[in-house]
Amino acid sequence: MKEVWVYIEQEEGKIHPVSFELLGVAQRLASDLSGRVSALLLGYKVEDIIDEIFAYGAEKIYYLDHQVLSYYRHIPYVKGASELAKKYKPEIFLIGATPLGRDLAGGVATHLETGLTADVTELSIDSETGQLLMTRPAYGGNIMATIVCPHHRPQMATVRPRIFPVPERKSSIKGELIRESVELHEDEAKVKRLAFIPKEKAVNLEYAEVIVAGGKGIGSKDGFSLLAELAKELKGELGASRLAVEAHWIGYEHQVGQTGKTVRPKVYLAFGISGAIQHRAGMQNSDFIVAVNTDPEAPIFQIANLGIVGDWKKVAEALLFAIRKERSTDG
């Protein structure tokens, strides 16, 4: 039976949400191929998360448990994943396009001498050929390219977080756990972690429910203070276009788009953002998009669910006022 593999990215026994997103899309691909979804889990003493992986749709889990895998390192992780892929020959192998996932994928594809498509944003099976169609932005997001890998297996792709929704969790479902072993040695890992410096203030843009975003049209750093108040009021995060980041009005960790984060909040509020293709690439999967822009021709209005032609500041101030008023009458 053809297998669609999903690499489960975990750090210290915490699964990266992109792995669940991939289990979701893998179910669709596997059913088109009349195949099954299998997960590849590498780590050290991470049994606790196995049920979680089944609950999100894996029918099989290949689990490689080894002390050398206690934290991510290129050489042992690549070796473990490559050996198992050689043994079981999956048809498709999906990995999250995170810093760790991209690092891993480049090594594994080289060992398997197969094709790897980076940063994919659309996946489907060609009904005629049965090949995986992997679509991604190219040339700085100016165009989209659909890539195939006809003669080599597995067909490998790294997939952007937040492109696909997290599938429904079905806690009762259990699959088959296969414990694997691959010979690994500490001294062949070469690289050693001496310390870890956690991010001071994590901006959780990718998984925020509300994003209040500003662009060049905000006009100044002060403008972002107003948006920050609005974001705080809505328990959301601040987003920005690249031009706003380049103007130093806000940090890069807030950038949404092709070269920033991909987001899919329940509501995305875009103030003074034109909606260039590279920005849209990062936010067009939002559930609901509100756009405020003085230019009725701005491309952002093409994808907005609610568009307002007018000055961003008037709208933002009135909205903030209205929310506060509503809160005070409620409570």
Place this chain on the structure above:
Amino acid sequence: MLNILVSIKQVPDTTNIRINPDTGTLIREGVPSIINPYDIVALSLAYQLKLRFKAKVTVITMGPPQAKNALKEAVEFGADRIILLCDRKFAGADTLATSYTLAEAIRFLQREELFDLFLFGKQAIDGDTAQVGPGVANRLGIPVITYVVKIENLDPIHRKIVVHRKTEKGIEVLEAPFPILLTCEKDLSPLPFVPLENILKAQRAEPETFNAEGPLSFQRDKLGLKGSPTQVKKVYTPELKRIGKIYNLDDVSLDDVVSKILDVLRERDLL
């Protein structure tokens, strides 16, 4: 002495790319070619290391004949030896074929001298794959550290390096022995001040050229388009279809639009 290899790519400046709206194809005319910005960081780092330690810097690129200009520019950054991999048979390579070609050339160079440090950009801005650096490292059988943001310590005597690597959750401080391949993030090294002498040297510099015939031999079926498992099936510009309602504040009151936004938030339990 520290022996450094830097691998660079000439790319179209994607900030200036335009698309022909009728055909959906790239307009290449007038798009300048530049050294991939992350490779500039790698070159800058090599230059800084050269100032601090005794070092020799070899720069390699694969590309069309005009990629020679990228190598000449590398001489401004202190490159001692520049090598162009140029052949029609190399063309159309995906990341697997690219890493094969580069790794074979590096292996050939290593018959003469071993490199301690391999510097690559974290990714090239035309393909944005970040796959070639790890690919080359795996082919050469050396460790790789991607997304390096800082060199904390480099010890040429004990032949090891301590670097900072950026992950989603923070910074990993990693130690590795030579040889090691690093892929460079934007902040890793500032642009150096280039002395006039280097600029003059760069003008006169000519790269050594390797092609599919020599000086080393390649497995033909691993080169270029033929050696590339991935194929581009289709290229297109996504179509936009207007889906929502647009209100103009010239026609509708501010109160009205604000209450429409509040409705959207309220329906989704966000208020």
